[in-house]
Amino acid sequence: MQIVHTKAEVRAAVAAARARGARIALVPTMGYLHEGHLSLVRRAREQAGWVGVSLFVNPLQFGPGEDLERYPRDLARDAELAAGAGADLLFAPGAAEMYPDGAPRVAVVPEQGAEALCGRARPGHFRGVLTVVAKLFGIFSPDVAVFGQKDFQQAALIGRMVRGLDLPVALDVAPTVREPDGLAMSSRNRYLTPEQRVQARALSQALARGRALFAAGETDAEAVRSAVRTRLAEAGVEVEYVELVDAATLEPLRRLVPGAVCAVAARVGTTRLIDNTVFPAGEGALPL
Numbered sequence: 001m002q003i004v005h006t007k008a009e010v011r012a013a014v015a016a017a018r019a020r021g022a023r024i025a026l027v028p029t030m031g032y033l034h035e036g037h038l039s040l041v042r043r044a045r046e047q048a049g050w051v052g053v054s055l056f057v058n059p060l061q062f063g064p065g066e067d068l069e070r071y072p073r074d075l076a077r078d079a080e081l082a083a084g085a086g087a088d089l090l091f092a093p094g095a096a097e098m099y100p101d102g103a104p105r106v107a108v109v110p111e112q113g114a115e116a117l118c119g120r121a122r123p124g125h126f127r128g129v130l131t132v133v134a135k136l137f138g139i140f141s142p143d144v145a146v147f148g149q150k151d152f153q154q155a156a157l158i159g160r161m162v163r164g165l166d167l168p169v170a171l172d173v174a175p176t177v178r179e180p181d182g183l184a185m186s187s188r189n190r191y192l193t194p195e196q197r198v199q200a201r202a203l204s205q206a207l208a209r210g211r212a213l214f215a216a217g218e219t220d221a222e223a224v225r226s227a228v229r230t231r232l233a234e235a236g237v238e239v240e241y242v243e244l245v246d247a248a249t250l251e252p253l254r255r256l257v258p259g260a261v262c263a264v265a266a267r268v269g270t271t272r273l274i275d276n277t278v279f280p281a282g283e284g285a286l287p288l
């Protein structure tokens, strides 16, 4: 596996792979890789002859007071893991390589869907995400890009960007990989103390309670929302939101139908965690 830091090196590697007829896949990440990221790389590997992984802690998607500076970083470890999962290239640019002018002079701004859910507490976050993903699409020109359901709103907005800007890339969304006790894997889980790690189980447990209610015939969104909130509150985690939304429009639902998404964000100590589930199965079937 090649490790490169410049756009020019990525373009040369992609051109060489294309010249031998390979389909190009991209897996964008912020690094500190875990099994969730690696499942995306393996999934990309199944669909393409050449797989690039990007590793960039994108300053543009972090707000003031968020964890940009302390976000975990370990390039040597990430390189070993990415190579083991079948990546051909790891692109780890510095901020100046991605944003040579400092703040970008052009950005991709979602017109709708970015104020809901995570956007409420993180204004500008999805502008940062879409801008960097659009740039990565420009740098890699991938045939397919793989994202995780864990960041459901992000995947949905990237889907909108690709359709809205007619970008020639297929999107693939992979199921959330979880710890044995249900906690969705996240690079931020390492911030948790052992006690908080136990508390953090409440997110997936609360979502499971919501799914169970739906399976038992409950279709009133408010009833499910309040049960999910109660479970989170019982565990002593600070709820940021519990929302039941249409997977395609991200609009809140009053009546639940199959394919509805229950999304949560909560703080465990100072660590902000997110998770979601699709009714009824939990994973999959996101209409991107």
Ligand code: AMP
Pocket (backbone or CB within 6 Å): 028, 029, 030, 031, 035, 036, 037, 039, 040, 146, 147, 148, 149, 150, 151, 174, 175, 176, 177, 178, 184, 185, 186, 187
């Ligand atoms: P991040 O490094 O957190 O920006 O995530 C990079 C990609 O990995 C995104 O598409 C995420 O949705 C995906 N991802 C993160 N955690 C998981 C997980 N537990 N399971 C599956 N995909 C994940």
